[in-house]
Amino acid sequence: MCSCGHHFPLHAEAWIALLSDVGEWEEHWADLMPVDVLHWQRPRPYRAILDRGLEQGLNEAVRTGPCAIGGRRFWMAVFDFRFIGGTLGMVAGERLTRAIEHAITDDVPFLLVAASGGARMQESAHALMQMAKVNGAVAALHDARVPYLSLLTYPTYGGTAASLALLADINIAEPGAAIGFTGPRVIEQSTHERLPDRFQTAEFQLGHGQVDMIVQRLDLRRTLALLHDLLT
Amino acid sequence: VNEDAVREGWRRVELARHPERPHASDYIERMIGTFQELRGDRLVGDDPALIAGLGSWHGMTVMCFGQQKGRRQRDRVACNFGMMHPEGFRKAMRLARTASKLGLPILSIVDTPGAYPGAGAEERGIASAIGAAIMEWFRIETPVVAAIVGEGGSGGALGMAVADRVLMLENAIYSVASPEACASITWRDASFKQEAAQQMQLTAGSLLRHGIVDEVVPEPEGGAHVAADEAVRLLDTALLRHMLELRNQSRDVLMRRRHQRFRHIDRAHLAL
Numbered sequence: 001m002c003s004c005g006h007h008f009p010l011h012a013e014a015w016i017a018l019l020s021d022v023g024e025w026e027e028h029w030a031d032l033m034p035v036d037v038l039h040w041q042r043p044r045p046y047r048a049i050l051d052r053g054l055e056q057g058l059n060e061a062v063r064t065g066p067c068a069i070g071g072r073r074f075w076m077a078v079f080d081f082r083f084i085g086g087t088l089g090m091v092a093g094e095r096l097t098r099a100i101e102h103a104i105t106d107d108v109p110f111l112l113v114a115a116s117g118g119a120r121m122q123e124s125a126h127a128l129m130q131m132a133k134v135n136g137a138v139a140a141l142h143d144a145r146v147p148y149l150s151l152l153t154y155p156t157y158g159g160t161a162a163s164l165a166l167l168a169d170i171n172i173a174e175p176g177a178a179i180g181f182t183g184p185r186v187i188e189q190s191t192h193e194r195l196p197d198r199f200q201t202a203e204f205q206l207g208h209g210q211v212d213m214i215v216q217r218l219d220l221r222r223t224l225a226l227l228h229d230l231l232t
Numbered sequence: 233v234n235e236d237a238v239r240e241g242w243r244r245v246e247l248a249r250h251p252e253r254p255h256a257s258d259y260i261e262r263m264i265g266t267f268q269e270l271r272g273d274r275l276v277g278d279d280p281a282l283i284a285g286l287g288s289w290h291g292m293t294v295m296c297f298g299q300q301k302g303r304r305q306r307d308r309v310a311c312n313f314g315m316m317h318p319e320g321f322r323k324a325m326r327l328a329r330t331a332s333k334l335g336l337p338i339l340s341i342v343d344t345p346g347a348y349p350g351a352g353a354e355e356r357g358i359a360s361a362i363g364a365a366i367m368e369w370f371r372i373e374t375p376v377v378a379a380i381v382g383e384g385g386s387g388g389a390l391g392m393a394v395a396d397r398v399l400m401l402e403n404a405i406y407s408v409a410s411p412e413a414c415a416s417i418t419w420r421d422a423s424f425k426q427e428a429a430q431q432m433q434l435t436a437g438s439l440l441r442h443g444i445v446d447e448v449v450p451e452p453e454g455g456a457h458v459a460a461d462e463a464v465r466l467l468d469t470a471l472l473r474h475m476l477e478l479r480n481q482s483r484d485v486l487m488r489r490r491h492q493r494f495r496h497i498d499r500a501h502l503a504l
Contacts, residue, residue, distance in 0.1 A: 037442070037501045040431050042233070043419050090498045097495065119386075119408045121418050124432040125444045126501065128408040131387060132366055132394050132494040139370040140491070159408070161359035162347075162387040167367055181359040181387070182349040186413070191350045200354060210357050 007174050007217050009154050012063045012080035015113050019221060020076070024068035029098060033059055034091045038124060046122040049084060058083045061116065062092035064099035066108070070225035072232075074149075075103035078113040079160070087120035088160050093130030096164065100137035109147040109228055114165040118158015131163035138164050147231040149224065152179050152202070152211065170227060171211040172220075173202035179210065233427065241430040245411060247403035248382050252457040254464060255314075256283055256298025256341040259381065262464040263471075264289050264296055270327060272319075276356065279320030280311040281348070282392075284327050289339070290472055292479075295331035297324055297392060298341035301382070314383075315348040318361035321391050325368045332372045337475055340378040340392045345410055347388030362391040369394035370491055375478035377471055379449070380404045380436075381456070386413075396490050397474040398444070400436040401467065402451040406444065407434035443497060447474070 002008065010018065016025050033050075040046035053059060061083040067076045077099045079086040096112075103110035119127040141148055150168035155178040162181050165171075173179060180200035187193060198204050205211045215223050247253070260267055264287035271278040283298040301314035331338050347358055366387075369376065378395035384406030400406060407414070411429035412422040419428070433439070436448040449470045456463035478486060 032502065035501050038431065038433055042427055042431065043424075090501055094498070094502055121408060121414050121428075121432070124408045124414075124434065125406055125439055125442065126498055128386065128390055128406075129444060129494065129497045131363075131390055133497065135363065135367040135394075136370050136491050136494050139367045142367075143371075159387055162362040162391075163366060164363065166357075166360035167363050179359075180354050181347065181362070182354065186416075187349050187351060187354070193351045195351055199351070208355055208357065210360055 005175065007154070007176055009081060009115065011082050012078040015078045016063070016067070018217070019069055019113070019224070020067035021069065021071065025065055026067070027063060027065040029064060029095050030059070032091050032094060034089055036122070037126060038122065040122040049122070053083050056082065060091045060095065061086045061089065062095045064095040066102070066106070069221055069228070072225050072228040073106075073108040074111045074228070075099050075106065075108055076111045076113070079115040081115040081155075084120060084122075085117035086115045086160070087117055087127070088130045088163070089120040089123045089127050090130060093133050096134045097137045100134070100141050103146055104141055104144045107146060109149060109231060110141060111224065112148075112150045112165065112168065113153065114150060114156040114160055115153045116156055116158070116160035118160055128159065131159050134164045135167070138167050149227060151220070153177050155179070157181065157183055166210060169231070172223070173205060173211040173214050175202055175214055175216060177202040179205045234430075238426050238430045241435065242426045244403055244435050245405055245429050247455045248405040250455060250457050251303065253382055254456050254460045255303065255382070256300045256343055258460060259341050259464055259467065260287070260296055260298050262461065263468050264294070267296070271323070273322035274326055275319070275322055277319045279317050279323055281314050281316045281344070282320035282324060284323055286336075293336055294339055295327055295336050296339045296341075297327075299344040299392060301343055312348055314344040315346060316344065316388055316391070317348050317353045318356045318358045321361040321365040324392060325365050328368065328372050332374050335374055337374050337479065338372065338376040339471060340376065340395060342378055342380045342384050342389050342393050343382035344385050344388045345383050346385035346413070347391070362387045365391040366394050370487070373483050373487060375475060375481070375486060376490070377474050377478070379467055379471060380406050380445070381467065385410050394494065396478050396486060396493070397446045399447045399449050399467070399470055399474070400439060400445040401449050401456060401463075402436055403455050404436055405429075405434040406439055407432045443500065
């Protein structure tokens, strides 16, 4: 975070280090690897994109596991925007779904940290289907009366925003996060509308009823622990 | 690049978007008797991109939905080219809950380039409206059969296609984004739309092979627009066959299988 208050985007490891108590994060299903089902070739082969991720030590856009925040147990799923723009693909969706299912089984709150451009083009309809797969799990989570907290960070768009990200019991946004379905460039191109200042920011979404609160990064652990206490 | 595959894929996209292709209103008018349209989301308005209503169909009362594109320019503009706003998804789920409460089966005719990409839709929460719809379909206690009859574009299509059975017309397309949007995202240039379409494998045959849809409904020779009555009859027959199967299932079995259908839709491709 900058001294001016600007929140720089964080990747998954940084989020885990920031939020979880030391030694309490236990990653699950890290060995589940994405597959190039459609044999995607152009403009870059999906296989080459996946290999580039592996060189960076990343094999998917979502990481999942149980953790503790101030001693409170959560099942957590964290998007990593570095991996193909944090896009939702089959393995990302599978990890999210399993984490939600484990939150139900263990009866501990589910915490999502969202940072995603939407569904992944290179998996096409399979990626689209993840929206239904994860939302089926979210329906079961709510029906099982297990709390769901969603932390929306810069940026949360497309198929991720339009599946699980905004369906939590409590939606929390980071200051300056961009949250929406269609990105501003596409809206301007397709409708020629002039968009207002601060369009789709966390503050805009607070004003339009989509998020419950905006929380500074340094207050997140305290807020999440408090909400855990109030909800369980 | 396989030029033939690209050409063939694009021919399907053009057929799926053909202006004379039967639209939702054509199917509803021909299939549903005494159709009574129902309007409004009970919150802020009504979405003309989604026709919704009750009618009789093969002796059953059904709740029927259809994404409506319009044919003449004035109609197309009036219903936003089939692109739904949040009000449309909220209207759909209000009425799906009514159908669930009253034990009425649901038909959903899907034909949209995608949800409406505008400032007003964003201001009124299009993302959470689609998300809530996708989630709510898992709670509907009556059979749901969806048919993609033209374009199945992105979350705007999926929001009306979380069903027990998903059928697709022979020349319809279904994909994570429109070919133009996919090309913009991956090439940063929409003019690669034909290659994008081919790579997304958005045709009915491909999606059947991938287990995304349950059945491909044949169209008359040359496409549904060549013989609309015949196209409607073929879809009607397929829809009825699936609905009669689903009507024999108990509520619990129906809901569990719908959940499992999507939970394990990619099972074959996950290296477990």
